[in-house]
Amino acid sequence: ALNCPExxxxxxxxxxxxxxxxxxxxxxxxxxxFANVHxxxxxxxxxxxxxQEFRAxxxxxxxxxxxxxxxxxxxxxxxSSAVCNCHSDNRLTEMLRxxxxxxxxxxxxEVDRENYGIKLRSALEDFTRKFIPHMEEEExxxxxxxxxxxxxxxxxxxxxxxxxxxxxT
Ligand code: FEO
Numbered sequence: 385a386l387n388c389p390e391x392x393x394x395x396x397x398x399x400x401x402x403x404x405x406x407x408x409x410x411x412x413x414x415x416x417x418f419a420n421v422h423x424x425x426x427x428x429x430x431x432x433x434x435x436q437e438f439r440a441x442x443x444x445x446x447x448x449x450x451x452x453x454x455x456x457x458x459x460x461x462x463x464s465s466a467v468c469n470c471h472s473d474n475r476l477t478e479m480l481r482x483x484x485x486x487x488x489x490x491x492x493x494e495v496d497r498e499n500y501g502i503k504l505r506s507a508l509e510d511f512t513r514k515f516i517p518h519m520e521e522e523e524x525x526x527x528x529x530x531x532x533x534x535x536x537x538x539x540x541x542x543x544x545x546x547x548x549x550x551x552x553t
Contacts, residue, residue, distance in 0.1 A: 394539065398441055402437075445471065
């Protein structure tokens with residue numbers, strides 16, 4: 385986040401990892417020849433890993449950041465609907481389901497696989513178009529809120545917990 389000291393920036397490190405995964409899958413999906421079952425399988429495996437990492441990231445944010453922020457705001461009697469809603473859609477579940485469809489599709493014809501490839505590319509682009517601004521919102525909206533309502537020490541310890549939890553996944 386802008387003007388945020390490194391020690392208390394809870395989003396920066398995990399988000400650079402998430403952005404690295406995004407860059408990797410965008411490059412990979414562009415290069416994948418869906419007519420080739422090995423290519424396709426390799427892509428699917430990488431995507432499942434990436435989306436499981438996204439899901440773990442979201443769960444860590446819910447549990448260690450959003451829940452804490454919400455509790456703090458409640459204690460101060462401040463109402464904010466944005467805090468609890470930012471992970472409420474199920475786009476990660478939908479993407480993981482689409483990837484499972486891909487595994488099924490491997491036994492089908494080349495045309496079916498190529499059609500699946502078109503669908504997957506478009507779903508990934510759509511996901512990415514929302515995911516990047518979502519991370520920016522966390523950095524630009526939630527990080528300043530955290531800095532407003534938590535002490536430097538509280539945030540420093542929150543950040544190390546968040547990093548630790550990401551490393552355990
Ligand atoms: Fe940091 Fe909610 O993705």
